[in-house]
Amino acid sequence: MKQFIEAGKIVNTHGVRGEVKIQPWADSPEFLCGFKTLYIDDRPVKILSAKAHKTNVIALLEGVVGVDDAIRLKNKTVSINRDDAALEDGAHFITDLIGLAAVDEDTGRTLGTITDILPLTPNNVYVITGTREILVPAVPEFVKHIDTGAGRVTFRLIEGM
Structure with missing residues (x-):
């Protein structure tokens, strides 16, 4: 498993x-x-402040002192x-x-490989x-067991899946 996990993207500046x-x-x-701490270009950057804003995060990062720094x-x-990261019991990173x-x-048969996880609502x-x-x-009801160590997820399917 990778030590560093991509967790988001800086999409814009906020304020001055x-x-x-x-x-x-x-x-x-x-x-x-x-x-x-977040990591940008494999370098640690301390978070001075962070708050949720709608579906995004507004953060002030160490070393970013103005709009010019932020735009870069x-x-x-x-x-x-x-x-x-403190994950709840039974929670996993999508990348894993x-x-x-x-x-x-x-049946015990292999259905295939998990190639994506779509972030849909409600699940x-x-x-x-x-x-x-x-x-x-x-x-x-469908995801019965996740064993990242063994490299498999056990599913119970219903007819038509």
Whole structure:
């Protein structure tokens, strides 16, 4: 597993103090607000302040002292250190699930590989690519077991999936 995980993108500046607007790649912007350090171009950057604003994060970063500094960060990807993240029990980073084998709970056969996870409401949807593409809602009724160590996710499918 990768130590540093891409967690969002700086999409714009905000205000005149050098704040940046970050589009988080997480379930909520509050997740990103909980970090003290982000990584940009593999360099640590301390977060001086961060707050959720609609679906984005407005952050003031160390070393960014004005709009000119902030504009240079536009379109940069921000990453987090896996060790700094406190995930809830049973939660996983999407990047850790992409590429895992998808296995049918009833038959034990491999359905394919998880190639994407779509951030839809009310639940994410797993995209399994094998002999055909299967879309499976990320709910306990269908996702029975995730074992990143073994490299597989066990699903219970219903007819028509």
